[in-house]
Amino acid sequence: xxxxxxxxxxxxxxxxxxxxxxxxxxxxxxxxxxxxxxxxxxxxxxxxxxxxxxxxxxxxxxxxxxxxxxxxxxxxxxxxxxxxxxxxxxxxxxxxxxxxxxxxxxxxxxxxxxxxxxxxxxxxxxxxxxxxxxxxxxxxxxxxxxxxxxxxxxxxxxxxxxxxxxxxxxxxxxxxxxxxxxxxxxxxxxxxxxxxxxxxxxxxxxxxxxxxxxxxxxxxxxxxxxxxxxxxxxxxxxxxxxxxxxxxxxxxxxxxxxxxxxxxxxxxxxxxxxxxxxxxxxxxxxxxxxxxxxxxxxxxxxxxxxxxxxxxxx
Amino acid sequence: xxxxxxxxxxxxxxxxxxxxxxxxxxxxxxxxxxxxxxxxxxxxxxxxxxxxxxxxxxxxxxxxxxxxxxxxxxxxxxxxxxxxxxxxxxxxxxxxxxxxxxxxxxxxxxxxxxxxxxxxxxxxxxxxxxxxxxxxxxxxxxxxxxxxxxxxxxxxxxxxxxxxxxxxxxxxxxxxxxxxxxxxxxxxxxxxxxxxxxxxxxxxxxxxxxxxxxxxxxxxxxxxxxxxxxxxxxxxxxxxxxxxxxxxxxxxxxxxxxxxxxxxxxxxxxxxxxxxx
Numbered sequence: 001x002x003x004x005x006x007x008x009x010x011x012x013x014x015x016x017x018x019x020x021x022x023x024x025x026x027x028x029x030x031x032x033x034x035x036x037x038x039x040x041x042x043x044x045x046x047x048x049x050x051x052x053x054x055x056x057x058x059x060x061x062x063x064x065x066x067x068x069x070x071x072x073x074x075x076x077x078x079x080x081x082x083x084x085x086x087x088x089x090x091x092x093x094x095x096x097x098x099x100x101x102x103x104x105x106x107x108x109x110x111x112x113x114x115x116x117x118x119x120x121x122x123x124x125x126x127x128x129x130x131x132x133x134x135x136x137x138x139x140x141x142x143x144x145x146x147x148x149x150x151x152x153x154x155x156x157x158x159x160x161x162x163x164x165x166x167x168x169x170x171x172x173x174x175x176x177x178x179x180x181x182x183x184x185x186x187x188x189x190x191x192x193x194x195x196x197x198x199x200x201x202x203x204x205x206x207x208x209x210x211x212x213x214x215x216x217x218x219x220x221x222x223x224x225x226x227x228x229x230x231x232x233x234x235x236x237x238x239x240x241x242x243x244x245x246x247x248x249x250x251x252x253x254x255x256x257x258x259x260x261x262x263x264x265x266x267x268x269x270x271x272x273x274x275x276x277x278x279x280x281x282x283x284x285x286x287x288x289x290x291x292x293x294x295x296x297x298x299x300x301x302x303x304x305x306x307x308x309x310x311x312x313x314x
Numbered sequence: 315x316x317x318x319x320x321x322x323x324x325x326x327x328x329x330x331x332x333x334x335x336x337x338x339x340x341x342x343x344x345x346x347x348x349x350x351x352x353x354x355x356x357x358x359x360x361x362x363x364x365x366x367x368x369x370x371x372x373x374x375x376x377x378x379x380x381x382x383x384x385x386x387x388x389x390x391x392x393x394x395x396x397x398x399x400x401x402x403x404x405x406x407x408x409x410x411x412x413x414x415x416x417x418x419x420x421x422x423x424x425x426x427x428x429x430x431x432x433x434x435x436x437x438x439x440x441x442x443x444x445x446x447x448x449x450x451x452x453x454x455x456x457x458x459x460x461x462x463x464x465x466x467x468x469x470x471x472x473x474x475x476x477x478x479x480x481x482x483x484x485x486x487x488x489x490x491x492x493x494x495x496x497x498x499x500x501x502x503x504x505x506x507x508x509x510x511x512x513x514x515x516x517x518x519x520x521x522x523x524x525x526x527x528x529x530x531x532x533x534x535x536x537x538x539x540x541x542x543x544x545x546x547x548x549x550x551x552x553x554x555x556x557x558x559x560x561x562x563x564x565x566x567x568x569x570x571x572x573x574x575x576x577x578x579x580x581x582x583x584x585x586x587x588x589x590x591x
Contacts, residue, residue: 049432050425051590066432069333077429083422085350092349093426099342100431101334140426 001026001179002047002148006056009042009203016042017203019056024181024198026147029174031194031211032183035291039203040183041079044152047181048077060148072101076141077150082133086126090117090136093125094143101144111139130157138166148179155189167193187287201291214287223259225252226275233271240265251275334431339440342431346423347414347444356410357452360493364403364456365463368396372464379472391555392475393482396464400489400552403456404496407449408517411500414445415582416510428591438583442501449497454490461486481554488551488564495571496544502578506585521545544571 002024009017017039024030034040045051047058049065060075061068068074084093094108112118115135120128125136134157141149151170155163170193174180184190190197190211197214199206207214227233230252234244242257254262259278266273347353372395379387418424431437461475461482468474475482500517507513521544528539537560540546547567562570 045425045590048425048429050428052588068432070329071334071432072430073329075429079425079429080422083426085417085421085423087350087352088346088423089349092345093423096342096345096349097426097430099345100338100427100437102330102338144430 001062002058002060002181003062004043004047004056004058007043007046007053007058008055009039009046009051010054015203017046017053020200020203020205021056022198022205022208024179025196026179027174027177028195029170029180029182029193031190031197032181032200033187033190033197033287034183034185034200034206036185038185038200038291040185040200041152042203043200044077044079044150044181044183047150048075048079050079070101070144072097072103072146073144074146075148075150076144076146077152078134078137078141078154079150079152080137082125082128082130082137084125084133084136087124089122090125090128090139091121093136094139097140098143103144107143111143114142115139131159131162134158135162138169146178149173149181151180151182153183153185155184163189199287199290206290221255222279223254223257223262224275224277224279225254225262225273226250227252227266227271227273229271232269233266236265236269236271237262253279336436336440339431339437340444342427343437343440343444347448350417352413352417353410353448356406356413357448359406360403360410360452361456361459363406364399364453365460367399367402368460368464369399369467371398372396372467376468376472387473389556390473391553392465392468392473393461393479393485393554394552396461396468396475397457397485397489397552399460400453400457400493401548403453404493404521404548405518407453407493407497408500408521409514410449411445411497412504412510412513412517414441415501415504416508416513419508420510424591434586434591435583438505438586442498442579445501446494446498450490450494453493453497454487457486457490457493475554479554484564485552485554488568489548492548492551492568492571495568495575496548498575499544499571499578502575502582505582506578541567542570544574547571 004023005021007017007020008015020039020043032040032043042051043058046053047060047065065071065075084090090112091108094111095105098105098108109118112121115138117132117135117139120132125133128136134154138151138154141151151166154166154170158166167189170180170182174195182190182193194211196208196210198208199214225233230246230250234246234252237244237252237254237257240257240261242262243255245253247253257265259276263273263276266276372392375390375395382390418427427437428434461477465474465476477483477486499520500513503516504510504513507516525540525543525545528536528543530536531539541561546561547564547570550561550567551564561567
């Protein structure tokens with residue numbers, strides 16, 4: 001269990017995290033989503049006691065991280081790829097971590113085997129690829145067989161095979177009853193891994209919800225209706241309180257009424273329907289919609305120069 | 315959707331009694347310091363410069379002995395001559411002292427360390443013990459070998475010293491202690507400054523630049539300030555003849571450098587405790 005209450009971190013004038021409250025439960029994978037620079041890594045560092053909150057509080061297992069008796073055996077974290085001395089071998093790095101919490105040296109070999117680094121265990125880590133560094137970081141997180149696990153962007157730099165491995169690993173860890181908290185800026189990745197999501201933008205909580213609820217809450221869910229008598233149907237639907245838009249291709253986009261209600265209304269009128277298709281937003285769209293106003297660094301999609309006055313946002 | 319149909323199996327992880335301790339951290343810090351090349355390099359340079367330069371100067375003195383006049387022969391300090399390399403070796407130990415902490419910051423290892431052992435003061439104390447003991451052993455080894463090799467090379471007709479010569483043991487043993495204390499000063503600087511290049515510059519500046527700056531002060535003030543400077547204290551520790559006028563005695567000088575180290579490490583520890591890692 002991880003609990004944040006009013007967690008706030010300012011770096012000078014910059015508000016990295018602002019009044020963030022959320023709970024991460026055991027037994028499920030909780031995704032931590034937000035655009036780049038939204039405060040995910042800062043939040044994770046505060047959970048691990050590395051950065052001190054400006055205000056508010058965050059606890060693991062009901063206490064501050066620094067009060068844990070056996071930190072490495074209780075909470076494991078992958079905070080950044082290659083947080084390792086480039087001259088030190090993977091084995092030496094894991095060994096020095098294992099020793100802090102009195103873990104046997106066999107455990108180091110087990111983990112090297114698990115993440116597939118046994119053959120390069122004695123090589124200098126400076127020669128590692130980003131993916132190998134990521135695997136080493138995952139080994140470090142799992143070293144103490146902890147009940148709570150934090151991963152900051154764990155699939156960065158991994159090949160498709162590695163990504164699938166991490167996905168299954170995270171799910172497996174959650175299934176064993178552990179608390180798994182994974183950050184990502186990629187909704188699509190979280191859709192495949194997470195059961196719950198904590199979504200932040202500009203350091204503020206946007207939503208904590210299950211993946212399923214996230215989809216159904218999205219206003220991008222609508223029903224596409226085609227009918228030769230579109231105008232009549234539109235008027236009737238609007239009378240019922242639905243929001244109906246007539247699209248360029250002649251179809252209607254109906255929000256606020258589901259396909260069942262629309263079908264029954266059409267039969268009552270009666271109006272012939274040529275199409276009645278519920279459209280669900282992709283998670284990516286749902287995520288974009290939620291974080292639209294809170295993206296720190298917008299990439300421009302317009303050509304350079306002020307060609308039209310409506311601005312860059314497409 | 316991976317809906318949970320059965321409750322997750324309870325975790326039956328029995329944690330060992332107690333908590334992670336200082337011995338665990340000592341072992342971890344020892345692993346850290348011996349598994350990077352910079353340690354081997356700086357120790358190698360310490361030993362080679364510390365012994366080699368003294369041996370070279372001793373051998374040269376021996377070969378020029380016949381051309382030296384009486385005054386030169388009488389003021390000749392065989393102990394100090396054999397230990398002259400210590401004044402070069404001290405820079406290598408200082409660099410290692412800076413690196414043991416600054417490299418953790420520059421590589422990000424510090425976050426892995428504090429994620430495994432969040433009691434920062436305890437980690438830092440273990441680091442001080444490991445580096446302090448290692449640098450002490452290396453410095454004493456270098457100092458004693460330099461002395462014996464130097465005296466062997468200063469064979470007759472040149473005068474040479476034994477450990478029982480006046481001041482000789484103090485110069486040899488104290489020289490090693492001085493280098494260790496200076497290494498801890500460097501470690502304190504590394505902890506406060508956190509950047510390798512900046513901390514090494516500060517360390518070298520204290521030993522080489524500060525003396526030049528104080529020379530610009532009015533002479534009485536300059537003399538009062540000079541005797542507190544580590545470079546002067548180091549030279550006085552190695553000298554067994556013609557003690558500098560107005561200097562502290564060698565042991566008081568060593569105590570002053572030790573106080574510098576303690577103060578810097580204390581400031582470093584409190585910054586380490588407060589700052590974001």
